[in-house]
Amino acid sequence: GDSVTQMEGPVTLSEEAFLTINCTYTATGYPSLFWYVQYPGEGLQLLLKATKADDKGSNKGFEATYRKETTSFHLEKGSVQVSDSAVYFCALRSGANSKLTFGKGITLSVRP
Amino acid sequence: SQTIHQWPATLVQPVGSPLSLECTVEGTSNPNLYWYRQAAGRGLQLLFYSVGIGQISSEVPQNLSASRPQDRQFILSSKKLLLSDSGFYLCACGQGTNEKLFFGSGTQLSVL
Numbered sequence: 001g002d003s004v005t006q007m008e009g010p011v012t013l014s015e016e017a018f019l020t021i022n023c024t025y026t027a028t029g030y031p032s033l034f035w036y037v038q039y040p041g042e043g044l045q046l047l048l049k050a051t052k053a054d055d056k057g058s059n060k061g062f063e064a065t066y067r068k069e070t071t072s073f074h075l076e077k078g079s080v081q082v083s084d085s086a087v088y089f090c091a092l093r094s095g096a097n098s099k100l101t102f103g104k105g106i107t108l109s110v111r112p
Numbered sequence: 113s114q115t116i117h118q119w120p121a122t123l124v125q126p127v128g129s130p131l132s133l134e135c136t137v138e139g140t141s142n143p144n145l146y147w148y149r150q151a152a153g154r155g156l157q158l159l160f161y162s163v164g165i166g167q168i169s170s171e172v173p174q175n176l177s178a179s180r181p182q183d184r185q186f187i188l189s190s191k192k193l194l195l196s197d198s199g200f201y202l203c204a205c206g207q208g209t210n211e212k213l214f215f216g217s218g219t220q221l222s223v224l
Contacts, residue, residue: 004155006155034212036215041217042217043116043118043202043215043216043217043218044202044204044213044215045214045215046212046213049212089155089156091156099146099158099161100156100158100204100213101158102148102155102156102157103155104154104155105150105155105156
């Protein structure tokens with residue numbers, strides 16, 4: 001079945017540091033890929049997505065590129081801020097409805 | 113856009129007691145509705161999804177059940193809670209195959 005593997009956390013960075021959060025997937029067919037973010041005290045919300053190979057999703061300075069050859073969708077940001085502290089989930093969707101398969105999530109803490 | 117109301121935010125219940133978590137959706141009609149759970153140290157796991165009133169699909173065998181008595185109401189229930197039911201429960205809403213999912217703010221359930 002479908003699965004998503006995220007790097008182990010938590011991750012603690014200083015403000016303005018470079019961020020990479022790894023995500024790899026296993027799926028049949030051609031899934032759509034997503035990054036969701038959960039800020040403290042809030043529900044999950046979509047951060048960015050990519051629907052086909054080589055697409056790059058971007059939002060709020062974050063980027064992720066759909067790499068079919070390596071089955072990866074790593075999340076990157078060039079300069080993190082304290083406000084980026086949150087839990088980040090990688091997810092995929094394949095099939096005929098909106099069901100998402102999520103990774104375990106990783107907690108990012110950015111210190112001033 | 114859709115708004116998802118989920119309550120309560122936190123809940124502490126003794127083992128063997130019943131459970132009812134309610135989720136209601138505003139701003140859309142005939143949505144696909146989902147219940148996810150995040151247990152400690154694990155990713156988000158899809159428990160149930162519903163494509164219409166009275167239509168429930170279960171993804172994993174478990175102690176829980178779901179019902180959809182109205183188009184925009186999704187209820188998660190249990191007759192007798194187990195310790196292993198502890199976790200963070202999220203209701204989500206989507207439409208079609210390309211719509212992103214919108215999530216509620218979640219319920220942290222602790223079974224003691």
